[in-house]
Structure formats: C-alpha cells, structure tokens
Amino acid sequence: MTALEQLARNLSRLPGIGPKSASRIAYHLIKTDNAYNQALSQDIAHIQEVIFPCSICGSYTETDPCPYCTDPSRDRSTLCVVEQPQDVVTISASGAYDGLFHVLGGAINPLDGVGPEHLTFDKLLKRIDEGSFKELIIATNPTEEGDTTALYIRHLLKDRPDLTITRLASGLPIGGDLEYADRLTLARSLRGRIKL
Amino acid sequence: MRFTSVRFDRFRNISNSSVSVDAKQVMLIGPNGQGKTNFIEALYTLCYGSSFKAVNSREMIRHGEKDFSLSATLKNDEGFDQTIEYRFFDGKRSMSIDGREVRDRKELIYNVPCIVFSHDDISFVRGEPEFRRRFFDQTMSMYNPLFFDDMRRYKAILKQRNAAIKDERTDLIPIYDGQLARYGIEIQRERIKAVYEFNKIFPRMYGQVSCTGTEISIEYVPSWGDCATVQDVEEKLARTLQRDIKLQTTASGVHRDRFVVVDENGPFTLSGSTGQLRLASLIFRMAQTSFYRMKTGKEPVLLVDDVLLELDVKRRGAFLEMMEGYSQAFFTFLPEERYFSALADDDCLIYDVDDGRLSVHEG
Ligand SMILES: [Zn+2]
DSSP: OOHHHHHHHHHTTSTTOOHHHHHHHHHHHHHSOHHHHHHHHHHHHHHHHHOEEOTTTOOEESSSSOHHHHOTTSEEEEEEEESSHHHHHHHHHTSSOOEEEEEOSSOOBGGGTBOGGGTTHHHHHHHHHHSOOOEEEEOOOSSHHHHHHHHHHHHHTTTOTTSEEEEOOOOOOOOSOOHHHHHHHHHHHHHTTTOO | OEEEEEEEESBTTSOSEEEEOOSSEEEEEOOTTSSHHHHHHHHHHHHHSSOSSOSSGGGGBOTTOSOEEEEEEEEOTTSOEEEEEEEEETTEEEEEETTEEOOSTHHHHTTSOEEEEEGGGGGTTTSOHHHHHHHHHHHHHTTOHHHHHHHHHHHHHHHHHHHHHHTTOTTTHHHHHHHHHHHHHHHHHHHHHHHHHHTTTHHHHHHHHHOSSOOOEEEEEOTTTTOOSHHHHHHHHHHTHHHHHHHTSOOSSGGGOEEEEEETTEEHHHHSOHHHHHHHHHHHHHHHHHHHHHHHSOOOEEEEESOGGGSOHHHHHHHHHHOOSOSEEEEEEOTTOTTHHHHOOSSEEEEEEETTEEEEOOO
16 A cells, blocks of 8 residues: 555545545645645644543543633533533533533444443433532433433433423424425424423 | 436436436337436436435446436426436435535425336235335325424334344333334324325225226224323333343334235235236325325326336226326336327427437437
C-alpha cells in the first residue's frame, strides 16, 4: 500500500467520508500548504489530551470538573440526562436550561451490543442519591432507543416518587414542510405518545 | 402526478438517454430481456427510492460501471413541474426532489404514489403470509403516515427485543414489551379498519373479472387477536416469555399477523383453481389502486409489467375496464401481444425496446 492509499483509507474511516471523498481529500493534502498539514496533524494528535470527559457529568471539558459542574449560579435541583457530550452543548446553547447535566454515553441498544452496563447509569443513581435533585429531565433522542433508555431510567427510579421525571417534548426532526410531516407530527402529539 | 421525461445514466442495460413519457399511457413493446422491466424498475426506484426486484442499489448499476443515476421530470396535479433524482455514487445512494436532498425515504411515499403490477405477484394469494402482510403494510402506508411510522418503530423495537432475548437481558424485556405493545395495538387496530374497508372493494372486483359466482374476501387473523389493550399485550408477552426464550425470538405480535383469502368454505387456497388464485392475486393490485383513490381522492401512477398475458380475452377486457382512475400508466408487452394497439387511447406513447434502446413504435 502506498502512503497515499494508506492516508485515503484512514480518512475513509471518518464519519460521512466515502472512498471517493477520502481520495479527493488525500490528493488535496499532497498539494496543500505544508504548514496547514502540520497544524492539522498537531490538532488531531493532541485533541484527546486537551479535551476529555468530565469526571462528574461526562460532558467534554478542558478542566475537571467541567464549567457546568462547578458554576455556582446553575440550578442544582435539576438534572438533564442526555446521550452524548454534544447534546450538552446543544441544550446549553438553547439558553432555556440552567441546571446540571448527565451524559449517558449512548442509548440502550442490544442490537449494537450496548447494554445498560455500558452506560453511566450507576454514576447517575449515585449522583441522584448524593445530590439534592428535585427534577430529572430525560433528553435522550426521540428514537426507539432513546425511548427505551428513558423508560429504563424511570424503571430504575421507580422507588423515588419524590423525584419529578419528565421527558423532553419533541416534534419530529423532519426537514422540509411537506404536508404529511405536519399530519404525522400532529397525529402523534394528539395521541400523546411521550408520556412517561 | 405524471412523469413527463426520464433520464438514464449507466442504469442496467438501458442506454444513456432521456426519454419522453409525456402521455397518459406509455407502452413498452419488446421481447424479454430487452429492458422493459428495467424501465419500469427505474420509475419505481424514482418513486420510492428502492427497487421492487433488486435487493440493493448496486445491482442496478450497468455491468462494468461503479455508479449510476436516474432522474425524471413530473407534472403534478396542479400543473407544476417537479424533478426527482436518484443517484448511486461512491457506494452511497441519495435522492433529491427539486434539488433538495431527501433524508428520509418516507418523504417519498407521499410524493409520487405508484403501484406496480408485476408478474411476481402471480403467486401472491398462495405465497408466504409475509407477502400479504407486506401488501397491506404498503397499501396502508400510502395513505396513513402514522401507520407507516408505527410500523417502522415496531420493527425496530422487535429487533431490539429479539437481541435482548438472545443476550438474556431479562431486565430490558419488560421495557421492550411495553414499547412493542403500544405500537402493536395501534397497528392491529388500523389493520382491522383497513381490511374492513378493503373488503368493500376487493370481492366486487374479483366477481367482475372472474365471471364466476365465487365470492372471496380477506380475513384478518391477528396474532394478538385476544388482546384489546396495551396492558393485555404486555400480560401476554410476559406470559409467553419462556416460549420466546426457548425459540430465541418474539413468536407473537403484529409481525405474525395473517391475511387469508377466504371463500364461503374457508381458505381459498384449498378450493380455488390455479387460474382463480392467480387472478385473485392480480385483483389485489387493482383493489389497491381503487382503495388508494378512495382513501385519498388522488390517482396513482400504475406500472403494469407483464401481467396481461396471464388473462384470457374476456377477463383481460374486464380487468382493463376496471383499470380506470389512474393519472398515468406504463405497460409492458411482448411483440406477440398484438392487442396492445387496441388498448391505446388518444393520449398514448408507444416505444419499441431493443437491447436497452427505446424508439417510437411504427405503425
Ligand atoms: Zn461536568
């Protein structure tokens, strides 16, 4: 295998990059400014040293514990449970939430070999036991796996009636304004599917 | 909705070209193996984003090529033009409507409603229960987005439950039971309704074309027939869990529902002749067309591939008479099926298909 093929093969492992795009990027990197290549490879080499999951909540941070966990102005009675560290950023950017976060690291998915033991439920229960949370907002994705995960959390906390558990209300993530999408969203919300 | 032109690029044996199909009827004449069915397959793929015969998109690439694409222009019921494109490029397929990428295939179902009459349908009544289940799923999805979505979710949860059974994740199974029950009960309810309404159409159509006194209809036999509520289903699943564990799969549920064609004596497969069963199979598609029109008030595009040969002159006449109320229809014929010219109405285009090339039929 030539160095070019090797690079293309590695690039094609990136999400959303097919073999043709990988080869196009590889050719681009050959003729591009070498300083850029150096900077890019440095960034890639060090990303995992600089950014890591917070030891408390699991969101990505450059300091441990993360700014969310240490910010005294945040509401410590509300905990928002999400699947991925990126979700913390999304919800935080909405500006509508000022409580704490908990990252599960995924959703329950036996088909992909992901069981509860692979996610941070133990840590979550410990935080709830030791903290002073009054409300838990489950913000897992609006997928079947996200639903399963939400229902599993409710099951884990069935002996905590003092804790209010809510599920993030969600419209369907559909692009475009096709008529059927509106009908579907409406039909589904009418049926009131997302009660926990 | 009507196709006005179709463009082929490295698709199967069809030569790279743009073909005008701006007519209410389009007929493709040629011996077998020349590309008639491929043409029909291209239209279907543009409608639904997948083929009715190829298992994956790769199969549709012309021999020796790596990519292919199809595109079509259509005129919708309000007279506006639309462009649909299907591309298989760099190992990935993508679709767009008017240049906007379609991310979810369910956007397509409601864009160009299309019904294919294929020769493979012929063993439909006698075939696996799954064929008829899939038929009703498709029929209902065409007018009921919520059903389509419920079905998709049900199937996803079913796979997870089966994986949980195999991995002995007994703590998760009650959660899957609850999810399965919620969607399953809705699906069952919708199927009961749909079969009831389908039976207002199908028996009459069969009677008209078969020219016999035999009355047939569809009987829906739900796997959870003894359950009326989500709770009933949850209890049933809990009761039968040991069996499911032994079988390593979920042995009950709407994925095991049956749709049986019956006459006054019971299953039609026991009493009907081969010819009657084949005819009933074709009537299913016809009834689907009518049913769609009844539910939506819209007329579908019909793709009629190689099925009229099946019928004798009298039945063919009755069949075609019933085949009204489409916005556009594509037919394939063998050259020896001389009757095609008699079928053509004023707004008809006839093409000869020879080795993947289409030319306007002479005479
Ligand atoms: Zn943190």
